[in-house]
Amino acid sequence: xxxxxxxxxxxxxxxxxxxxxxxxxxxxxxxxxxxxxxxxxxxxxxxxxxxxxxxxxxxxxxxxxxxxxxxxxxxxxxxxxxxxxxxxxxxxxxxxxxxxxxxxxxxxxxxxxxxxxxxxxxxxxxxxxxxxxxxxxxxxxxxxxxxxxxxxxxxxxxxxxxxxxxxxxxxxxxxxxxxxxxxxxxxxxxxxxxxxxxxxxxxxxxxxxxxxxxxxxxxxxxxxxxxxxxxxxxxxxxxxxxxxxxxxxxxxxxxxxxxxxxxxxxxxxxx
Amino acid sequence: xxxxxxxxxxxxxxxxxxxxxxxxxxxxxxxxxxxxxxxxxxxxxxxxxxxxxxxxxxxxxxxxxxxxxxxxxxxxxxxxxxxxxxxxxxxxxxxxxxxxxxxxxxxxxxxxxxxxxxxxxxxxxxxxxxxxxxxxxxxxxxxxxxxxxxxxxxxxxxxxxxxxxxxxxxxxxxxxxxxxxxxxxxxxxxxxxxxxxxxxxxxxxxxxxxxxxxxxxxxxxxxxxxxxxxxxxxxxxxxxxxxxxxxxxxxxxxxxxxxxxxxxxxxxxxxxxxxxx
Amino acid sequence: xxxxxxxxxxxxxxxxxxxxxxxxxxxxxxxxxxxxxxxxxxxxxxxxxxxxxxxxxxxxxxxxxxxxxxxxxxxxxxxxxxxxxxxxxxxxxxxxxxxxxxxxxxxxxxxxxxxxxxxxxxxxxxxxxxxxxxxxxxxxxxxxxxxxxxxxxxxxxxxxxxxxxxxxxxxxxxxxxxxxxxxxxxxxxxxxxxxxxxxxxxxxxxxxxxxxxxxxxxxxxxxxxxxxxxxxxxxxxxxxxxxxxxxxxxxxxxxxxxxx
Numbered sequence: 156x157x158x159x160x161x162x163x164x165x166x167x168x169x170x171x172x173x174x175x176x177x178x179x180x181x182x183x184x185x186x187x188x189x190x191x192x193x194x195x196x197x198x199x200x201x202x203x204x205x206x207x208x209x210x211x212x213x214x215x216x217x218x219x220x221x222x223x224x225x226x227x228x229x230x231x232x233x234x235x236x237x238x239x240x241x242x243x244x245x246x247x248x249x250x251x252x253x254x255x256x257x258x259x260x261x262x263x264x265x266x267x268x269x270x271x272x273x274x275x276x277x278x279x280x281x282x283x284x285x286x287x288x289x290x291x292x293x294x295x296x297x298x299x300x301x302x303x304x305x306x307x308x309x310x311x312x313x314x315x316x317x318x319x320x321x322x323x324x325x326x327x328x329x330x331x332x333x334x335x336x337x338x339x340x341x342x343x344x345x346x347x348x349x350x351x352x353x354x355x356x357x358x359x360x361x362x363x364x365x366x367x368x369x370x371x372x373x374x375x376x377x378x379x380x381x382x383x384x385x386x387x388x389x390x391x392x393x394x395x396x397x398x399x400x401x402x403x404x405x406x407x408x409x410x411x412x413x414x415x416x417x418x419x420x421x422x423x424x425x426x
Numbered sequence: 427x428x429x430x431x432x433x434x435x436x437x438x439x440x441x442x443x444x445x446x447x448x449x450x451x452x453x454x455x456x457x458x459x460x461x462x463x464x465x466x467x468x469x470x471x472x473x474x475x476x477x478x479x480x481x482x483x484x485x486x487x488x489x490x491x492x493x494x495x496x497x498x499x500x501x502x503x504x505x506x507x508x509x510x511x512x513x514x515x516x517x518x519x520x521x522x523x524x525x526x527x528x529x530x531x532x533x534x535x536x537x538x539x540x541x542x543x544x545x546x547x548x549x550x551x552x553x554x555x556x557x558x559x560x561x562x563x564x565x566x567x568x569x570x571x572x573x574x575x576x577x578x579x580x581x582x583x584x585x586x587x588x589x590x591x592x593x594x595x596x597x598x599x600x601x602x603x604x605x606x607x608x609x610x611x612x613x614x615x616x617x618x619x620x621x622x623x624x625x626x627x628x629x630x631x632x633x634x635x636x637x638x639x640x641x642x643x644x645x646x647x648x649x650x651x652x653x654x655x656x657x658x659x660x661x662x663x664x665x666x667x668x669x670x671x672x673x674x675x676x677x678x679x680x681x682x683x684x685x686x687x688x689x690x691x692x693x694x695x696x697x698x699x700x701x702x703x
Numbered sequence: 704x705x706x707x708x709x710x711x712x713x714x715x716x717x718x719x720x721x722x723x724x725x726x727x728x729x730x731x732x733x734x735x736x737x738x739x740x741x742x743x744x745x746x747x748x749x750x751x752x753x754x755x756x757x758x759x760x761x762x763x764x765x766x767x768x769x770x771x772x773x774x775x776x777x778x779x780x781x782x783x784x785x786x787x788x789x790x791x792x793x794x795x796x797x798x799x800x801x802x803x804x805x806x807x808x809x810x811x812x813x814x815x816x817x818x819x820x821x822x823x824x825x826x827x828x829x830x831x832x833x834x835x836x837x838x839x840x841x842x843x844x845x846x847x848x849x850x851x852x853x854x855x856x857x858x859x860x861x862x863x864x865x866x867x868x869x870x871x872x873x874x875x876x877x878x879x880x881x882x883x884x885x886x887x888x889x890x891x892x893x894x895x896x897x898x899x900x901x902x903x904x905x906x907x908x909x910x911x912x913x914x915x916x917x918x919x920x921x922x923x924x925x926x927x928x929x930x931x932x933x934x935x936x937x938x939x940x941x942x943x944x945x946x947x948x949x950x951x952x953x954x955x956x957x958x959x960x961x962x963x
Contacts, residue, residue, distance in 0.1 A: 210873040238875025249872030250888040256437075261884045265875030272880040277443070282435045300439050321874065460778035461837045462918070468832050477832035506729035513726045560944050564823070564911040565919075568928060573749055579736045652823040655915055662824070666915075669827050677828070680821065689821040701718070 156222045158325050158357035159184040159207060164216035166206050176202040178381040179216070186324075190350060191368035192287035192361040194378035195401050200361035203378065204327045207359060208242035209233060223326070228360075238265035241323035245330040251303035255294075255313055258302060259285040262320035286422050288319040291346050307334035312343060319350055326351055328360040332367070338362065342373055365397055415425065443698040476672075483674020487682060497661070497683050504660035505687070507578050507653075508646035511585025516639070518586070519593035525551050526598050529609050529627065530619040559591030581650050581658030589642060596638055604631045637699045644691045651684060661687075759937035769942050771922070776919035776946060779837045780909035783844025784902045790845065791852030793895070798857035802883075814857070817850025822908045826917045840917030844905050855897045859890045895961055899954045906950040910943045920946070 159182060164414045166177040175349045176199050184190055192200050205211040205220070209225045218224060220240070241262075246248065250260045256279045263270055263281075274280060282298060288294050292312040302310060311334045318326060333339040344360075350372055368375055375392050377384040377400045385396050414426035457463075467473060526548055533541040540548075541574075554664060561615055563584045570580035609626035617625070628635075654662020668676040797806040797815055825843035833839040867885035872878065913921025920943050927935040 203875075208873050210869070234875060237873060237874075240874070242870065244866065244870055246739050246866065246868040248885070250885055252892060253884075253888045254439075257884070261871060261876070262874070264871060264877065264880045264884065267880065269879055270875065272877075273883060276883060278437060278440055282437065283429065286435055295434075298435070323874070411737050456774075457778045457782050460774045461841050462775075463781050463782060463841060464838060465842075467834070467838065473832045473834070480831045506733050507730035509726050510733055510735075514731070526813075560947065561940065562907055562911045562943070564914060565924065565940060565943070568914065568925070572928070573745075574736050577736065578733045582733065582735060604734055648819075648821050652821045655823055655827060665824065666827060669831070672831070680943065683818045684824075685816055689815070698718070701715075 156187060157183060157219070158186050158188065158221060159359075160217065160219040162217035164206070164213050164218055166202055166211060166213045168202070169211070175382055177206065177213075180381075180383055182376065182383065182386065184359060186357055187351075187355045188374065189358040189372050190360070190376055191261060191372035192359060192376045192378055192402075193363070193365055193368050193397075193400065194384075197379045197380075198247045198378040200378055201329055202381075204242060204359065206327050207325075208240050208327050209237050209271060210242065235355070239323055240325045240327060241318050241321045242327045243314050243318050243329060243331065245333060247302075247310045249300075249302045249310060249313060253302050255297050255300050255302060256282055256285045259288060259316045259320055262317040263322075266322065284320060285316070288316040289313070291319065291350075292316055302354065308336070308339065310328060311335065315343065315347065318347075323355075324356050326358045326360075327355055328358070330361055330363060332362065332364055340367065348372075401418060460565060462548065476685050480672055480674045480677075483672070484678040487678040488673075488675040489679065493561045493676065493679070497664070497680055500664050501687055502685055503578065504650050504654070504662070505647055506656070507581045507641060507650040507660055508585065510578075511582045511650065512589055512639075512643050512646050514582065514586035515589035515593055516571075518590035519597060522555060522590065522594040523597040523601065524619070526555070526594065527601055527623075527627075529602070529606050530613070530622060532613060533618065550685055555594045557591070558587050559595065561588070562616045563588040563649055564653060564656060567656050567658050567672045571657045574658070576657040576663075578659040580656075581653045581660065584653060584658070585646050587648060589646060593639065594640060597635060600634050601627050640695045640698045644688075644695045647691050648688065718757050721890040726880045746836075755933040756937040758934060759941055760932075761938065762914065765935065769920075769938055772913075772918075772920045773946050774941070775837050776909045776913070776921075776943075777906070777950070779840045779912070779917075779919055780844065780902060780905040780950070783841045783909070784848055784898060784905050786841070786845040787848030787852050787901070788894075788898045790849040791856050792854040794849065795856035795860055798853060799860035801860070811821045811854070811857070814850045814853040817846055818854065819845065819850070822847045823912060823915060826912045827915050830916055833920070834917045837918030840909060840912040840919060843912060843917065844908060847908075848901055848905060852894075852897060852901060856890070856894055859893050859897075860886065863889045873951075892961055896958055899958050899961075903951050906947055910946065 161180050161182040164177060164180045164182075165175060166180075167173050168176050180203070192203065194200055202211060206213055207220075209220065212226055218226065220236060222306060223236070257276065260275055260279055260281060263275075267275070271280070272333065279285065283380075286295055286298050287300060292315060294309060294312055294316065296310065297305060302313065311331065311332065311400050315328070315331055318328070318403075326347070331347065332343060344367060347360070348358065350356075360368075360372070369389055369392060373389055374387070375389055376386045377392075377396065379400055384400055385392070468477070528540075530546070531540050531544060533539075533544050547670060566584035567580050568586055570583050572582050574583075604627055608630075609622050610659040612622040612626045613619070650658070650660055651662040651665075654664070655666045661680060665677060665680050667686075668680065750930050794810055794814060796802065797818050798810040802806045825846045826839050829839040829846075833842060863886050865886075867889065868881045871881040871885050876884070909919055909921075911921045913919040913923065914925045916922060920939050924936055924939040924943075927933075927939060
């Protein structure tokens with residue numbers, strides 16, 4: 156069964172001007188295949204990964220995950236499908252004051268009942284498994300540390316440790332190396348690929364580090380302005396193709412949504 | 427349960443959490459006993475009968491014109507008590523803030539230390555302010571009702587005293603949180619204390635000061651309604667009388683009017699604060 | 704050439720004038736008895752009244768009763784705040800839109816009504832069902848504070864960054880589990896801080912609720928004042944001040960510890 160089949164898929168942004176994010180994408184990913192997605196900022200890499208994770212509904216075209224169209228399924232079935240995928244976002248989605256062990260064990264949530272989930276909040280049920288996952292990223296000693304006491308790179312690797320503990324058949328990883336120095340980046344990526352290979356899981360990874368992509372991934376997809384510029388085997392990707400992909404790269408600063416802090420007077424103390 | 431985990435896997439906070447939970451539960455028992463928390467008494471025959479009679483009156487708010495007119499008059503009186511009380515509080519709080527504000531100390535310029543007399547005066551005023559705001563306003567109202575009799579005077583004075591203390595404290599904090607640079611420069615060049623305040627500290631902090639005052643005015647309206655329950659006039663006193671007579675309908679009307687009043691005051695306050703920002 | 708001065712802000716002046724008018728109207732319409740305080744005879748009788756408070760009653764048996772009333776007040780405030788935190792959280796979920804937009808507005812209205820009615824008014828109403836004593840006080844505090852905390856918790860939930868919870872949901876976690884693992888840990892410190900801050904407020908409220916009969920130091924104060932036993936009343940007031948200072952210090956210390 157194929158991991159993904161995308162055919163002429165068009166995806167629009169969900170807010171703002173609802174501009175087109177992905178334009179007529181056609182992509183097929185076999186089970187167990189490892190693909191690197193490269194391209195300039197704003198090309199649509201994050202949107203592509205979100206779509207592949209069934210977190211962003213496409214507007215038109217064909218989209219099949221593990222043989223079925225998720226958006227035709229009933230909600231519950233689609234949610235069960237999501238448990239077979241794992242999306243690791245670029246910014247680690249870890250609550251700052253939570254301990255690493257709880258954050259990493261949250262990978263098991265799709266499997267656990269609510270009672271088990273709450274029990275693990277009080278006392279982590281399987282610290283050994285979390286430790287093993289963290290140890291593969293050389294973070295074993297941070298098992299009981301608080302997330303906000305870690306450096307950016309350590310937090311990123313914790314997010315990836317969560318991936319290791321999940322039971323997904325498809326890994327979708329968004330820029331896993333942005334906060335890591337080159338040596339650490341190499342080791343981290345190698346661990347990811349090793350796990351995907353051992354599990355026979357498909358791996359779709361978006362990267363800025365083109366050299367690493369070409370070195371470690373058998374298949375490279377080049378994305379630019381929402382379109383696939385090339386989709387080729389590593390050997391067939393030339394420097395000219397890379398240059399064309401990144402020509403006149405546009406640096407758009409991401410929009411930050413500052414959170415409104417509640418009015419301190421709203422605490423409402425009249426005494 | 428599996429065998430004991432190796433040391434590096436044991437949860438370091440488990441002991442603390444379990445202990446904390448045990449202590450919490452242990453404290454809960456005396457709390458329940460001392461507060462005589464027996465919610466099931468709400469369901470015994472007598473309570474249910476009384477509550478039922480009261481609540482059934484609730485469902486029919488009284489809308490007779492003369493009653494409504496009285497309620498509106500009393501609501502105005504509540505607002506008036508709050509406004510008058512707050513105005514008097516400002517009369518006291520503004521001088522107190524200026525006295526207590528260390529930034530306006532002329533004796534400290536250049537030497538870094540204040541004259542002893544100045545320190546003493548500042549401390550005394552601070553203590554008076556703390557005393558004023560520590561005693562709950564209802565207690566002040568109770569005392570003043572003994573002196574001035576029933577009626578709005580007790581309420582106005584109670585609000586004036588407590589809010590003087592509260593306003594002065596917060597004004598002082600707001601002024602101190604601003605930058606001292608402008609005020610110091612003016613004082614160093616010989617301006618008077620008041621002038622230094624107006625030209626140095628106030629421009630930046632005026633919006634926040636007014637905003638807090640408006641917020642306190644809202645609180646004063648609630649407070650003056652509450653003081654009516656000890657005889658200080660206004661809507662609260664009428665509510666107390668109607669509740670004691672078990673006139674559910676009247677209480678219902680007055681509650682509705684009060685909630686609307688508070689919502690209006692909320693709106694006015696929000697609008698004013700928006701305008702000032 | 705010198706630039707022209709900008710025009711005066713008419714609206715602000717009008718607003719200020721309106722406020723002054725409101726203040727003047729308030730003084731005019733109220734029937735204020737200044738003479739009771741500021742006439743010479745009144746001054747003497749006020750002084751005599753105040754002198755009657757000292758020295759405060761310090762007999763051991765009375766101090767023991769004061770201590771019991773203090774503990775009753777403390778228990779009322781703590782339990783009322785605790786119940787309110789639970790109810791507040793329960794109401795905050797629909798109030799933050801977690802159960803759809805249709806549930807959000809009615810919940811917000813309920814929360815507003817709960818917090819608009821002051822604690823004392825709640826107590827006076829609840830006395831009908833609960834009778835005299837601290838139960839009415841605890842429930843009154845719980846009712847009012849549920850409104851306050853519910854609104855604060857709902858705002859905190861709405862302002863929490865959604866990414867951690869979304870990430871877990873995207874990866875297949877259930878809605879409740881994702882909430883407990885991601886959003887609740889994010890907002891819990893702030894919610895605890897609000898709860899502790901409200902406890903400081905509630906101890907003051909609990910101390911005076913007794914004035915309408917809801918037990919604690921307030922009931923003691925009203926009782927002794929009505930019997931003109933001023934020294935005993937003074938002890939009750941002093942006990943209130945001490946209790947408030949104690950709870951303030953405790954709450955401050957716990958909040959410091961939480962944000963370490």
